[in-house]
Amino acid sequence: MTPDDLQAVLLTLKLAAVTTALLLLIATPVAWWLAHTRSIWKGPVGALVNLPLVLPPTVLGFYLLLVMGPEGAVGRMTESLGLGRLPFTFWGLVVGSVLFSLPFAVQPIQNAFEAMGKRPLEAAATLRAGPLDRFFSVALPLAKPGFLTATVLAFSHTVGEFGVVLMLGGNIPGETQVVSVAIYNHVEAMEYGPAHLLAGGMVAFSFLVLLALNLLSRRREA
Amino acid sequence: MSIRARFHLDRGEFRLDVNLDMPGQGVTALFGPSGSGKTTLLRLIAGLDRAPGHLEVNGEVWQDDAARRFLPTHQRPLGYVFQEANLFPHLTARQNLEYGLKRLPPAQRRVDLERVLNLLGIAPLLERKPDRLSGGERQRVAIGRALLTSPRILLMDEPLSALDLARKQEILPYLERLHGELDIPVLYVSHAPDEVARLADHLVALDGGRAVAQGPLSETLARIDLPIRLGEDAGIVLDARVIERDPEWNLARVEFPGGSVWVRDGGHPLDATVRIRILARDISLALTPHPGSSILNTLPCVVEQIADDTHPALALVRLKAGPSPLVARVTRRSAHALNLQPGLLLYAQIKAVALVG
Numbered sequence: 001m002t003p004d005d006l007q008a009v010l011l012t013l014k015l016a017a018v019t020t021a022l023l024l025l026i027a028t029p030v031a032w033w034l035a036h037t038r039s040i041w042k043g044p045v046g047a048l049v050n051l052p053l054v055l056p057p058t059v060l061g062f063y064l065l066l067v068m069g070p071e072g073a074v075g076r077m078t079e080s081l082g083l084g085r086l087p088f089t090f091w092g093l094v095v096g097s098v099l100f101s102l103p104f105a106v107q108p109i110q111n112a113f114e115a116m117g118k119r120p121l122e123a124a125a126t127l128r129a130g131p132l133d134r135f136f137s138v139a140l141p142l143a144k145p146g147f148l149t150a151t152v153l154a155f156s157h158t159v160g161e162f163g164v165v166l167m168l169g170g171n172i173p174g175e176t177q178v179v180s181v182a183i184y185n186h187v188e189a190m191e192y193g194p195a196h197l198l199a200g201g202m203v204a205f206s207f208l209v210l211l212a213l214n215l216l217s218r219r220r221e222a
Numbered sequence: 223m224s225i226r227a228r229f230h231l232d233r234g235e236f237r238l239d240v241n242l243d244m245p246g247q248g249v250t251a252l253f254g255p256s257g258s259g260k261t262t263l264l265r266l267i268a269g270l271d272r273a274p275g276h277l278e279v280n281g282e283v284w285q286d287d288a289a290r291r292f293l294p295t296h297q298r299p300l301g302y303v304f305q306e307a308n309l310f311p312h313l314t315a316r317q318n319l320e321y322g323l324k325r326l327p328p329a330q331r332r333v334d335l336e337r338v339l340n341l342l343g344i345a346p347l348l349e350r351k352p353d354r355l356s357g358g359e360r361q362r363v364a365i366g367r368a369l370l371t372s373p374r375i376l377l378m379d380e381p382l383s384a385l386d387l388a389r390k391q392e393i394l395p396y397l398e399r400l401h402g403e404l405d406i407p408v409l410y411v412s413h414a415p416d417e418v419a420r421l422a423d424h425l426v427a428l429d430g431g432r433a434v435a436q437g438p439l440s441e442t443l444a445r446i447d448l449p450i451r452l453g454e455d456a457g458i459v460l461d462a463r464v465i466e467r468d469p470e471w472n473l474a475r476v477e478f479p480g481g482s483v484w485v486r487d488g489g490h491p492l493d494a495t496v497r498i499r500i501l502a503r504d505i506s507l508a509l510t511p512h513p514g515s516s517i518l519n520t521l522p523c524v525v526e527q528i529a530d531d532t533h534p535a536l537a538l539v540r541l542k543a544g545p546s547p548l549v550a551r552v553t554r555r556s557a558h559a560l561n562l563q564p565g566l567l568l569y570a571q572i573k574a575v576a577l578v579g
Contacts, residue, residue: 119308122270125295126302127322127371134296137321141312 005194007174008182009201015090015178016158019097020105023154024147026098027105032139034106035113050103057100061167064096068168088170093178096164104153112146113139148216156209160202223247225375225407229266229275231431238262238273238431244424246280246375249401249408251418251439254428260411261305263428264377267409268302269295279375280407299330301368301406303378307360309352315363316348322371332372333404341403342366342396358389362396369404376408382417397421398579415455419443419499420578444547446529446538456531456538457501458549459578464494473518476577480544483519488577497579502538504573505550509560511569519572523548525564528557537562541570 001009034046052060068074068086075085086092120142124134140147162180169176171185179198186195223246231238238259244250252260265271269284272292277285279300284293301322309318319335339345342362352360361381368376381397382390394417401408401421412418418425418439425442427435435448442448444458462476467487474487476496483498490496511520523541531538537557541548548570552562560568 119304120310122295123302123304123308123310124321125270126268126300127367128296128325129321130294130296133325138310142310144312 001197002194004173004177005182005198008177008179008198011090011174011176012159012178012180015093015097016155018094019101019158020151020155022094022098023101023105024151027102027109027150027154030102031106031109031113032135035110036118049106052100053103057161057163058167060100061096061164064092064099064164064168068092068095087168088172088176090169090175093165093169093176096168097158097161100161100164101154101157104157105150108146108149108153109143110146112143116142145216149213152209152213152216156206159205223280223407224278225250225267225280225409226278227263227267227275228277229263229273231262231266231273236262236431238266240428240431240433242426242433242436244409244426244436245407247405247407248423249410249421250424250426251422252409252411252426252428253413253415253418253422255413257430258428259431260413260428261379264379264409264411268300268377269293269298270302282374299371299374301371301373301376303361303365303368303376303381305380306384307352307357307364309355309360309364309367311352313351314348315344315350315352315355318352318363319344319348319367319370322367326371330372333369335370338366338369341369341399356389357385358392361385361389361393365396365400369400369406373406376406378408378410380411380413383412383414394420415452416578419457419459420497440547444540444549446527446540446549454503455501456503456549456551457499458547459497459499460546462496462498464490464492464496467492478546480542480546481521483521483572483575485575485577490577496577499576499578500548500572501574501576502549502551504575505541505548506571506573507539507550507552507556507560507562508569508571512571515571517571517573519575521548521570521572523568523570525562525566525568527564528562541568543570 030049034042065087066072070085078084078086086095116139120138121134124138129137160180165176165178165181171177171181179202183195183198186198225244225246226242228241229238240263252263254260262271266273266275267277274287275285276287283291284298285291310321313321323331323335342365344359344362344366347355347359347363355363365381382393385393398421410421422439425436425439426433427442427448435442435445440459460478462478464474465477465482466475468474472487473484474490475482475484476498485498488496521543523543525539526542527540529538531551535553536551537554539550539552539557539562541550550570
């Protein structure tokens with residue numbers, strides 16, 4: 001493996017780890033709200049969260065590029081805060097990945113919250129547990145399988161991302177060049193050997209992830 | 223000491239409109255058919271649901287709309303036992319029991335773990351998760367969990383209805399001990415007349431979201447002018463004292479104000495307080511005492527009141543044996559033949575007396 005390829009692998013893992021951590025923080029309150037609200041906004045917000053499931057990554061990448069660019073609202077904000085511009089940086093990729101994988105994190109967590117219903121929370125309330133206490137002592141542990149699924153899905157989905165990265169981050173080695181982009185480069189350059197190595201690695205990784213998910217869910221049923 | 227609850231709820235199909243004053247001690251049964259609003263009322267008292275109203279429990283205001291006061295559930299010093307135990311599946315029985323206990327400041331702990339374990343017989347179950355407990359065991363742990371929060375009031379929502387007969391028989395003695403040993407007022411929701419007869423001291427009968435009767439149990443059960451739909455279960459309960467035991471025939475004589483009856487010996491020692499239940503269908507009426515019959519118990523009574531029963535062929539007759547009320551079910555034809563009317567002296571022949579606790 002060339003040093004560049006190794007760098008791409010490490011960068012991919014870093015991007016996936018950071019994205020997953022942020023996603024769990026963001027998706028949990030969103031999933032909680034979607035699972036419990038009776039607001040008329042539940043439908044629209046749910047659809048918005050799930051939009052990346054159906055949109056081509058290039059569309060999402062394109063709009064993010066505009067919004068985070070020098071003329072965009074977010075771009076102007078980050079520049080005035082002294083953070084510079086996000087496109088073509090690692091953190092730009094993080095923002096794109098978080099949005100792109102949001103449904104994969106929200107849905108399993110939301111399903112877990114919905115499946116437990118309100119009865120365990122009511123029992124906790126009659127046992128003197130306040131709202132936050134109920135969330136951490138009852139809701140979180142009972143939703144653990146949902147969080148596991150969300151973690152695995154968000155991580156692997158980020159690893160497999162291509163379109164958003166290309167639109168938003170381009171192809172800067174060490175900064176934004178992830179494995180999928182590196183494979184693309186190798187194929188463009190007719191370097192099938194290294195392409196095979198990375199591509200085969202991705203296949204093995206994806207297979208292992210799905211196998212692990214399967215085993216996890218089977219252990220839960222047992 | 224009392225529990226004053228006033229609620230008005232209108233959900234279209236379902237209405238609840240109650241204004242109750244219940245004793246702040248003993249067991250009060252909220253009794254009624256399904257859909258009568260008894261579980262809703264209990265949830266409103268717990269603060270799990272919300273409706274306009276006013277609620278005061280033993281001098282403490284839990285809800286007062288005028289003062290914009292609504293104590294959230296976790297700040298109400300109550301214990302709640304759900305219809306299905308509702309234990310936390312991720313915690314062991316011990317952790318379930320300790321969940322509420324841990325959240326109670328030590329100074330407020332008045333019920334200790336040892337005592338609850340003994341009272342409910344759950345010490346051997348502590349390390350098991352709820353999915354390794356039987357339905358009856360789960361419900362006992364749930365009752366213990368509620369008791370360990372040292373509640374000022376215990377709310378029980380049909381705690382036996384999800385259990386089969388054998389499991390019910392397993393739990394009922396524990397509930398009776400609870401009643402006898404802990405000084406915690408209980409609101410007990412039930413649609414089962416036998417549970418009410420066995421456990422309650424006070425009765426609130428609900429129907430269609432309204433309280434149709436309330437009062438001390440024996441008095442309220444003896445009211446025949448009320449539309450409490452007891453049907454085959456119409457009858458009275460009396461608290462009595464064991465005064466004689468006959469080992470030869472395995473019988474015990476129990477005394478209540480106004481008379482005594484023989485019952486099957488339930489193993490209670492002399493002077494023990496027991497509760498007996500006499501169903502209206504098990505009493506027949508005669509103008510003279512009837513020697514030469516298989517009937518063991520005959521009580522002289524005075525007719526107080528006659529009312530129509532659910533079937534047009536039948537009538538309910540309210541009697542007084544001394545100060546104690548009895549209710550008999552007879553055909554209207556018999557009532558006519560005996561010329562039953564208030565004030566008439568006659569003999570109640572009692573076919574069966576059940577010892578219910």
